[in-house]
Amino acid sequence: MLLPFIWMLLTSFKAGNEVMIMPPVWFPEKFHFENYKEAWEMAPFGRYLFNSITVTVLSTIGELITTILAAYAFSKMNFWGRDVLFAILLGTMMVPGEVLLIPNFVLLSDLGWIDQYEALIIPWTASVFAIFLLRQFFLSVPKDLSYAAKIDGCSDFRFLWTIMVPLAKPALFTIALLKAIGSWNAFLWPLIVTSSKEMRTLPVGLTAFSTEAGTVYELLMAASTMIILPMIILYIILQKYIIQGIAKAGIKG
Template sequence: MIRDALSRGTILFLLSLGAALMLLPFAWMISTSLKAPNEVMLMPPKWMPSEWHWDNYVRALTMAPFGRYFLNSVLVTALSTLGELITTILAAYAFARLSFWGRDFLFSLLLGTMMVPGEVLLVPNYVTLARLGWIDRYEALIIPWTASVFAIFLLRQHFLFVPKELGYAARVDGAGDFRFLWTIMVPIVRPAIVTIVVLKAIGSWNAFLWPLIVTNSREMRTLPVGLTAFTTEAGTAYELLMAASAFVIVPMIVLYLLLQRSIVEGLARTGIKG
């Protein structure tokens, strides 16, 4: 009994310590966003500001067209997530349930592309989009990211654990592959789909390098790129940068908190509940 209590206490302590370490950067961001400029770079660091400058948030939002940046981020995130969801569901079902020549080889080849660093593809992708005339357009921000090998792999593994008897029963009732996929398979693996949606939404919302490369005008930039407005030749206004960063991360934090249970279940489960 004592050993079990000590074990649970140790685990709780380690988890609490890990949570505190994860929250430390967020606490520093909020603290910095409320400081005066002369307090930001003090050594040793000063956690609590002498005076709370809530006006930093107002100043941060007026230094750049963040309303436009926000709309661009919402549009790009929503459409790229929807596109990836459609391609992932169809591809994962094909690799898990359909029989066709070269299926396993194609899937292995697809997994092999995960070994290629994304930075290697920046130049060829940019050249392709330039030839299509998509630079500084929404197509460049959305279409290249409407498919994910990792998402296909994750969802395929969940599809494989759905009993084949369900497919046989659906075909006896006259359901084809498309109907069986959307009415039976998709609801069963909903936690995995929610996980894919959240991971994609967070990745798209926080993307910086690609939107920076393929956009030239301020009207096409997204929120992460818009944060560069606080860095000039004179230096970086860290208190305003932290204030704007707080606005940027809030939507994704809310999304994660709302779907946390489904995310954990989607990543942890290896089959379906009996």
């Protein structure tokens, strides 16, 4: 599993003539740290970084809000057709995302959102899996807690934000981290809905290293390392919350 990452890191320090040499060499004769500087200057990565951070933060916040509200409604509120609607919601997980690319693109084009932040953020502010995960956590909270809160005059909204959300911190950490990693690494959708350099995100910006003369692999590996490293560090630091969140959510029917 680690082998491709090790190869990427070592290749990022190689000279151009060492990248495609046969038989392959693992370690460069000299570590070319200037590859990182040259890779950063080859494209407007400052703008790409700003776009990636903006899209990741806003889509993660949006998903947390929609997930909390939907999960609470499906777990603690009684309304007509609740279970049927939830079954339909789960059924959408069986639809491949690629099938929805063209309809979603046409819809966003009609709205005039192509090559705008709205197209990069709004379609991804809800997740069926996140709703399912948090719903399972909310179901594990005893109903007696909500009954006691209502007796004391607590509304559903206040009960949700003052009691349920603090209790669900492990699950929320898991949802936020998985969403942040997925949004940061997203490539296909940003590639489709952006047409200008000013709106590209970091993964799409890597296409700048493909030229008519071929791909500059040592610079591509340097840029890829810079893009992947923040998410690796974030995952290593917060991986315990993923385990706790999934374990406490109790994935069950």
